[in-house]
Amino acid sequence: MSNPAQRANKLFVQTFGTTADDLYLAPGRVNLIGEHTDYNDGFVLPAAINFHTVIAVKRRDDDIYRAVSDAFPGDIKEWTFGQEGKMDPDDGWVNYLKGFTAAMAVTGLTAKGLDISVVGNVPLGAGLSSSAALEVAFGTAVNDCSQLRLSPLAVAQMAQRGENQYVGCACGIMDQMISALGEQDHALLIDCEDLDSEPVHIPDSLSLIIVNSNVQRGLVDSEYNLRREQCEAVAEHFGVESLRHVELCQLEAAKSELSDVCYRRARHVLTENRRTQHASHALEAGNITKLSELMAQSHASMRDDFEITVPEIDTLVEIISRVIGERGGVRMTGGGFGGCIVALVDHALTDAVVEAIESQYATKTGLEATVYLCSASAGATRVDEEVY
Numbered sequence: 001m002s003n004p005a006q007r008a009n010k011l012f013v014q015t016f017g018t019t020a021d022d023l024y025l026a027p028g029r030v031n032l033i034g035e036h037t038d039y040n041d042g043f044v045l046p047a048a049i050n051f052h053t054v055i056a057v058k059r060r061d062d063d064i065y066r067a068v069s070d071a072f073p074g075d076i077k078e079w080t081f082g083q084e085g086k087m088d089p090d091d092g093w094v095n096y097l098k099g100f101t102a103a104m105a106v107t108g109l110t111a112k113g114l115d116i117s118v119v120g121n122v123p124l125g126a127g128l129s130s131s132a133a134l135e136v137a138f139g140t141a142v143n144d145c146s147q148l149r150l151s152p153l154a155v156a157q158m159a160q161r162g163e164n165q166y167v168g169c170a171c172g173i174m175d176q177m178i179s180a181l182g183e184q185d186h187a188l189l190i191d192c193e194d195l196d197s198e199p200v201h202i203p204d205s206l207s208l209i210i211v212n213s214n215v216q217r218g219l220v221d222s223e224y225n226l227r228r229e230q231c232e233a234v235a236e237h238f239g240v241e242s243l244r245h246v247e248l249c250q251l252e253a254a255k256s257e258l259s260d261v262c263y264r265r266a267r268h269v270l271t272e273n274r275r276t277q278h279a280s281h282a283l284e285a286g287n288i289t290k291l292s293e294l295m296a297q298s299h300a301s302m303r304d305d306f307e308i309t310v311p312e313i314d315t316l317v318e319i320i321s322r323v324i325g326e327r328g329g330v331r332m333t334g335g336g337f338g339g340c341i342v343a344l345v346d347h348a349l350t351d352a353v354v355e356a357i358e359s360q361y362a363t364k365t366g367l368e369a370t371v372y373l374c375s376a377s378a379g380a381t382r383v384d385e386e387v388y
């Protein structure tokens with residue numbers, strides 16, 4: 001049926017027997033380059049995508065929250081601001097909302113309660129940040145409805161705090177920040193040390209293609225946290241706050257003092273930071289040959305040094321890079337261990353890319369891929385049903 005905004009309004013009426021006051025949305029994201037660099041105070045280059053979580057809300061006079069998702073209609077979750085209790089793994093999606101209000105309470109902020117319904121079309125579990133979209137859509141609604149006047153960056157930081165401290169995932173700031181601050185037709189170069197960001201136009205000649213490998217992602221949290229610990233161990237070895245303050249030449253000189261695994265993890269992060277800055281310049285200048293080279297190097301580094309790709313993802317990247325050559329770039333995107341690849345390719349090659357995936361991926365892997373032809377979208381906002 002209808003678009004997500006209409007669906008959110010409909011679910012609201014079905015659940016609460018009255019109409020919602022307002023609608024808010026936040027996008028999922030795709031990271032063009034700069035993987036596992038955010039929690040190392042490095043650089044990332046994500047874009048918000050035109051897949052959204054939409055929330056319909058009605059203000060309440062008390063501090064109670066009641067929430068329903070279209071994934072589980074009829075199952076109303078309820079909590080009181082500042083009394084979220086402990087994260088309950090069986091509660092699934094609502095933990096991300098409770099995490100947000102819990103983080104606010106810890107910070108000393110208060111907000112009035114809300115009745116809310118949640119719907120969305122960000123693919124779940126695909127590495128396109130459906131959880132950040134949920135947190136940021138909710139945070140934007142709470143911020144607006146209680147007139148807190150938090151900046152989009154502050155909403156993103158609160159969402160990250162909720163996920164780190166309440167949900168228990170040690171994620172960096174990238175996903176929340178791009179969901180809050182994305183710009184249409186642009187990627188955002190984010191310096192995760194000072195959280196400065198600058199929009200980078202994506203040339204009109206390029207198609208943004210995301211392909212879901214449909215590999216069931218396993219061990220994601222434990223492997224993610226392990227990578228983070230390995231990076232922190234190397235920073236500690238050098239006596240610095242983060243890998244941002246280690247130079248590649250220092251790392252090379254200290255190679256024998258580190259385990260091979262830790263050395264390679266750090267080499268990925270340091271080289272990825274450079275590639276991300278160069279890729280941002282290449283994109284801005286429309287230098288697709290350079291972009292292609294940097295995205296290929298990024299993928300190889302994730303595969304060989306950071307070891308976060310899986311064979312099916314490597315296969316997808318190989319299939320696509322054979323079609324596009326230097327007329328576009330392709331690499332795995334997101335935290336890894338399954339999920340998606342991102343390709344930025346000359347429009348003229350879009351059909352050939354899709355045909356190559358359709359004719360080769362299933363034969364080589366036994367899985368069906370899902371292709372999303374996307375565009376870079378704006379960040380979280382209040383929205384009208386008619387203009388969604």
Ligand code: GAF
Pocket residue numbers: 031034035036037038039171172173174175334335336
């Ligand atoms: C996940 C995390 F949530 C991000 O913070 C980032 O570290 C990413 O993995 C890897 O680049 O999406």
